[in-house]
Amino acid sequence: MINIAKPLIGSEEKQAVLDVLDSGILAQGPRVKAFEEAFAAMCSVKHAIATSSGTTALHTALLANGIGPGDEVITPSFTFIASANSVLFVGASPVFVDIDPRTFNLDPQLITAAITDKTRAIMPVHLYGLSCDMDPILDIASKYGLLVIEDACQSHGATYHGRKVGSMGTGTFSLYPTKNMTSGEGGMITTNDDAIAEHCRVIRQHGMRRRYYHDELGYNFRMTDIQAAIGFEQLKKLERFNQVRRENARYLSEHLKGVTVPLVPEGYGHVFHQYTIRVTGGRRDALIQHLAARDVGSMVYYPVPIHQQTFYVNQLGYNLSLLETELAASEVVSLPVHPGLSAADLETIVNAVNEFAF
Numbered sequence: 001m002i003n004i005a006k007p008l009i010g011s012e013e014k015q016a017v018l019d020v021l022d023s024g025i026l027a028q029g030p031r032v033k034a035f036e037e038a039f040a041a042m043c044s045v046k047h048a049i050a051t052s053s054g055t056t057a058l059h060t061a062l063l064a065n066g067i068g069p070g071d072e073v074i075t076p077s078f079t080f081i082a083s084a085n086s087v088l089f090v091g092a093s094p095v096f097v098d099i100d101p102r103t104f105n106l107d108p109q110l111i112t113a114a115i116t117d118k119t120r121a122i123m124p125v126h127l128y129g130l131s132c133d134m135d136p137i138l139d140i141a142s143k144y145g146l147l148v149i150e151d152a153c154q155s156h157g158a159t160y161h162g163r164k165v166g167s168m169g170t171g172t173f174s175l176y177p178t179k180n181m182t183s184g185e186g187g188m189i190t191t192n193d194d195a196i197a198e199h200c201r202v203i204r205q206h207g208m209r210r211r212y213y214h215d216e217l218g219y220n221f222r223m224t225d226i227q228a229a230i231g232f233e234q235l236k237k238l239e240r241f242n243q244v245r246r247e248n249a250r251y252l253s254e255h256l257k258g259v260t261v262p263l264v265p266e267g268y269g270h271v272f273h274q275y276t277i278r279v280t281g282g283r284r285d286a287l288i289q290h291l292a293a294r295d296v297g298s299m300v301y302y303p304v305p306i307h308q309q310t311f312y313v314n315q316l317g318y319n320l321s322l323l324e325t326e327l328a329a330s331e332v333v334s335l336p337v338h339p340g341l342s343a344a345d346l347e348t349i350v351n352a353v354n355e356f357a358f
């Protein structure tokens with residue numbers, strides 16, 4: 001079976017974990033600090049704050065930006081549930097805006113109409129490894145005095161006209177094993193703002209600025225040194241991993257027939273967390289079955305948009321339609337693109353798709 005995702009863990013990560021175990025400092029220690037500094041450098045930002053997951057990175061970033069009850073955050077519905085749930089965690093409401101069908105990302109042209117007097121922030125999600133169109137988003141944010149929190153959980157190292165994702169607002173990353181780099185579980189917040197960075201560190205550690213003095217409600221969102229040691233080694237490999245993902249994606253796009261392949265807009269550095277095609281005419285699920293029969297893994301990210309999830313409809317009363325989001329959810333399927341694929345794997349994937357009768 002050619003898996004849709006595969007973490008590549010080498011001897012460097014294994015040795016680094018053993019070194020931590022021998023060191024006697026297992027959590028929030030020197031490896032976490034070193035990993036944060038290296039991650040901040042990768043993103044070209046002043047600060048990186050490690051957390052226990054991408055979800056807790058989002059939660060912490062929203063809290064540190066002062067977003068809370070009564071506030072609205074504009075975000076896409078075509079994303080992983082954690083993007084919107086993190087807004088709920090702080091007592092605010094996600095306001096969903098439709099996507100640009102060519103990129104699967106938030107359509108900047110639709111944002112202004114969604115702004116109300118309760119809107120506090122825009123949370124673009126750089127889906128599948130492709131940056132959102134950030135210039136118009138940053139312009140709208142500055143015109144209306146809104147904060148920008150980037151959900152970059154799927155786009156480590158991606159660029160937008162030379163700028164790294166995570167450097168254009170408060171950035172948040174996931175280090176889950178399927179991501180372009182991993183620490184097992186883990187997350188990272190990136191920012192150039194000293195006060196936001198400091199506040200994130202306090203929230204991560206029980207609201208504590210001085211040991212056992214608690215100024216505000218905080219959490220245990222810490223990363224272990226074991227995770228940081230893995231992440232530190234993975235970060236050294238990120239550029240190479242991303243380069244192989246790009247090469248694999250180029251091969252697939254050059255050879256696949258009968259499907260819409262991913263767009264890479266001019267000036268964007270796509271890191272292909274996912275290689276996502278569109279299959280029209282209601283044939284997507286048949287293609288998935290066909291691929292499975294040929295031992296080619298695939299996955300739909302995401303079959304149900306957040307505004308149509310049971311919890312959002314039944315408990316929160318969401319009742320809206322987002323045409324492009326809903327169409328994408330019925331047409332997308334992601335194919336393996338990870339750096340563990342061989343040339344033979346890529347050929348197998350292409351042949352399996354191309355022999356399907358669209």
Ligand SMILES: Cc1ncc(COP(=O)(O)O)c(C=O)c1O
Nearest residue numbers: 053054055080082083153174176
């Ligand atoms: C877009 C997006 N946001 C948030 C998250 C949450 O990250 P984690 O699973 O590390 O909590 C993910 C992870 O899959 C994601 O893809």
